[in-house]
Amino acid sequence: MSEEKKHVTTMADTGRGAAAAAAAWIVPGLGHAILKRWASAAVYFLSVSVLAILGMAMRGNVFPFSSADPFDRLGFFADLGTGAFYFLSKTFEAAGPDVSHAAGVYGTMLIATAGVLNMLFILEAFDIGRKTKP
Amino acid sequence: MLNHFQTLLLFAFIASLSFAFLSKRRMGERLRYTLWAFLAFVLIAIAIGWLMYPFTR
Numbered sequence: 001m002s003e004e005k006k007h008v009t010t011m012a013d014t015g016r017g018a019a020a021a022a023a024a025w026i027v028p029g030l031g032h033a034i035l036k037r038w039a040s041a042a043v044y045f046l047s048v049s050v051l052a053i054l055g056m057a058m059r060g061n062v063f064p065f066s067s068a069d070p071f072d073r074l075g076f077f078a079d080l081g082t083g084a085f086y087f088l089s090k091t092f093e094a095a096g097p098d099v100s101h102a103a104g105v106y107g108t109m110l111i112a113t114a115g116v117l118n119m120l121f122i123l124e125a126f127d128i129g130r131k132t133k134p
Numbered sequence: 135m136l137n138h139f140q141t142l143l144l145f146a147f148i149a150s151l152s153f154a155f156l157s158k159r160r161m162g163e164r165l166r167y168t169l170w171a172f173l174a175f176v177l178i179a180i181a182i183g184w185l186m187y188p189f190t191r
Contacts (some may be wrong), residue, residue, distance in 0.1 A: 040155050047148045058135050106141045
């Protein structure tokens with residue numbers, strides 16, 4: 001009778017998971033590339049970058065931390081999920097946001113979606129690094 | 135730039151592809167899941183649009 005060996009998560013695993021998660025945040029897909037999940041890395045990078053860049057090209061709103069409105073603050077945390085794209089938003093969106101047109105509203109949603117999707121990718125990178133997910 | 139329906143299609147495709155890679159391991163499963171989820175996104179969005187239509191009048 002064989003018994004399944006359950007992997008015990010070590011501190012080294014947790015460190016690797018945290019490093020992969022940090023990399024996945026700052027550059028979408030980088031965490032999975034570090035973990036040698038090349039297909040996932042490529043797909044996650046393309047997904048987040050297409051949504052974020054297209055959203056900024058459509059002049060969507062990129063929320064700042066300084067806003068007092070609680071919904072804007074939620075939007076900030078969503079946008080922050082895109083990592084480097086958030087900090088480079090002024091480069092991609094030189095003309096600034098314009099939500100007076102429908103395209104700007106769609107763009108705002110695309111940017112927030114990019115951030116929230118990347119949060120799922122970050123969590124997966126953490127789990128794979130810790131070996132709690134195959 | 136993209137209109138509302140084009141934005142919907144793009145969002146549906148990227149979300150479907152992302153969830154396929156998050157939940158499946160084999161490429162065949164991922165491709166099938168992507169297609170199924172994309173069709174579901176689009177059909178349900180159109181259905182909800184029609185359900186909201188009477189309230190626009």
